[in-house]
Amino acid sequence: MGNLFTGSFPEGWRVPLREWTNSFVNWLVTNYGDFFRSITDTLLYVLVQVERFLNWLPWWSVVLLIGLLVWHASGKKIAPAVVLAALLVLVGTFELWPQLVTTLAIMVVATSVTVLIGIPIGIAMARSDGLKRWIQPLLDGMQTMPSFVYLVPVVMFFGLGNVAAIFATFIYAVPPVIRLTDLGLRLVDEEVVEAADSFGASERQVLWWVRIPLAVPTIMAGINQTIMMALAMVVVASMIGARGLGQEVLRSLQRGDVGLGLEAGLAIVILAIIMDRVTAGYGRRLDTTEKAV
């Protein structure tokens, strides 16, 4: 053991976490590979359909649809809709349209899955302090653990490609929507809840008709954050074979092609602005608190 006062850490002290993890992952892959494979099939089916549909639409109709969506979300302002539609056409002129559509499809599915799983967890967390104590550190871990750590096991379970990318994105992007759903529900004015109680509303009615509607702006902020984080994962996800814009960024990195990197990077930014405008816009429009007060 040597001297306690030398700088070096005792050599014999070793927690073999590395070996345990490696053999556990190998065991899971060898014995439950088919099980993981079956989980992914549904997800993949949805993704393939969404992508097929978006690819089937003529490009101008996608531009038009997104323009209309921005217009509606922003409270019928014309300028943002026109500017964003024009930016989408710009991406097309970079010859990145197919990649844009693929990334859009992955984003739609990844964020839907994330939100559909995240919001119920957030609701459960808001209703139970005990649960919150358990989930909170887990969320902290998911947000701070470098994504490269879980990239390889995710690939071993789900194979290279879009599904693995969706899982990696889920791990990285789900914490904000859970946290903000929890926060939004907890911030609801107790006096409003008491008023509902006194009118004889059941607990379920209070949740569905009082708490959740009042929490919507915060929840929308969570969804918005989640989408932004999911977009940040696009390039990382392309390292495990997700198709789309991320691959072009990666290609530019590995070839030293700065121009290509900028084009693909701009396309991702434009996608981010659109998704941000839409979710933030609807967040504001669904803000019932302003009207209620």
Next chain:
Amino acid sequence: MHHDAKSLVRTLAAGLLALSLLLGGFATAQETDCGGYNKPVVFAELDWDSVQVLNHIARFVLEEGFGCATDSIPGSTIPMYRGAARGDIDVVMEVWLDNVPDFWVPAVEAGDVLQLDAVFDDAIQGFYVPRYMVEGDAERGIEATAPDLRSVDDLPQYASLFRDPERPDKGRFYNCIIGWRCEQINNVKLEVYGLTDSFTNFLPGTAVALATSMESAYLRGEPWVGYYWSPTWVLGKLDMIRLEEPTYTDECWDGLEANVDTPENATEACAYPASTAVIALGKSFNDEVSEDIVAFLNAIDTPSAQINKILAHMQETDSSPAEAAMHFLETEPEVWNAWFADADLDPAILERVTAALK
């Protein structure tokens, strides 16, 4: 970012230097001065195993034999090569000449990097499938699913075995790492071999992703077909068969390379030639460091078989690249002693390295 990392490294190195001076260890330990190079020699830590082992071998000799301080910065190919051209990286132990010619050739011609001799010139690249697909594996209870699969021409009839879950009507071909030269070459090959109708061209983002896809398919005993190369631990560990391709000729290769940007126009394709990887130095390092260090690096020569052996041992014993490098230095002195003979160096350097190993 490299800059920040480097200045941090420099500060740390300066701190450590001051500390070792304080402790009095400095005067006796450093008889040599790293050929007049007073900064740490920075190696490019690229993201595959062979280069990392080679880094540790060279670093050990530079540290113990020449009295250098050494360091490494991790990163992927182009950022590292660019770092060498800018002077942030001093030594790159493997530059695969076939893989990044668009960047590398102009950089060498401009004199930003200095290209030394080959570290190996017999690397193999090709399309691989697991042996159990063709011959079965009685021990693991795997039946041969593609008994007649010999060459790339046989692939279309077996496409359904390699089903791509994202495009279920096609097989999935795992191409080379996105953006590398081999990706473009393989695009032409897929076209000429008539595989584009029956296979999707799947692009893994990194070397690790490609290796993982192969290894996890192998662990499950599932089909896999794709590009890979040797020397690598993967091909040392997994029993893979290289599919036959038309024999390499210069004419065919010229025709192939002429169409890398327009694969649909290509009419010829054939097997990869044996590839060469060279050692490269950043210009500023080459200018400042003494000739004998350059001569030593230039003399390093490890044929593929040698590296495969090191990497297979590394994988079997689950050791790190540093440990594998030490194992090689300890067990095969005749190999690396020959480099010293080739470089015609002061025997005292070899003696110091040998002494440090004991």
